[in-house]
Amino acid sequence: MSAGKKILIVDDEPHNLLLLKTFLVHMGHEVAEASNGIDALKNLGADIDLVLSDVMMPGMNGFELLRRMREIPDFDDVPVIIVTTLGDKSSRLKAVQAGAMDYISKPLDPLELRVRVDAGLRMKQKSDKIRKFQSELADMVEERTLALNRALAELRESNLDMVYRLAAAAESKDPETAAHLLRMSNYCAMLAQKLGLPSDEVDIILHASPLHDIGKIAIPDAILMKPGPLDESEWQIMRTHTLHGARILDKSPNRILQVAEEIARTHHEWFDGSGYPGGLKGTGIPLLGRLSAVADVFDALTSPRPYKAPLFASEAADILREGRGTHFDPELLDLFLESFDEVLTIKQKFGDSAPHDLTFHSNQTSTDHRPG
């Protein structure tokens, strides 16, 4: 067995310590000494590979020392060999029960001592290897977890960046402001939160809803930027922005774009079935379509346009009420109006007068819309 290990020997009899030490040093080991259990606990360190302990000692006996050591995580796998004159079966059992790996009877037999000590050191070497492996494994898991979390955060950021660039592309053709996008999406997220949707879904809705009018990118400027009211044929073209938006966003593996597709396609459906493009009715309209309709119309009514002045929030609320059950899902509308203080807070926070860009911050939302 390998020499050069550090062994703690515990005995209240100096001549016993001296004898043990002599044998162990002769075997090539370094020796630390203690005169009882208390003394031994003070001398225990990370460098101790094996403990040889007497049983009967004043202050703290060998069994108690063993028991204490097994309660200390750093030393619970340090092998302990009991060295005693107690030769009866019950004492040996007690030693094993207390956690001793072995015992040696006095008077010491040098050959027996070498065999037992070598066995103890082999056991310690194995447990050291296991402990080192566990530690390396834990480090590796922690490192990989951190790397994974970093990658997920980067992926989320790049997702959001892409979404906002898309929204900004549509924005560049649309006279409506970035502030509209922020308000509208924050209204959507507020409603989603009040409906009890999970926070990650609320977050996705917040970031997806600015894309509701992305299809306007396909609408001719002459219609999109017309300063006056649209005629019927122009409206027919304008209404296709829902289908253009759905086509642009369709079949994406990205969850934000999937949600955005549903909103783009259904935010102009009416609860009574008279909306477009699908003429869907009631709860046949996806929840996000019903929810975004309330948010979008409220913000369109309360926003200035080249062709109209903004309504006061209370006037807009009255108009929304007129559409209860026809244009809007009654329950969602009620929820929106019951939360009017929060609606006004969002309206003020993302007002048209304040500078906005489409940089995303979680907990912030929104976007625009011309009532197309």
Ligand SMILES: [Fe+2]
């Ligand atoms: Fe729209």
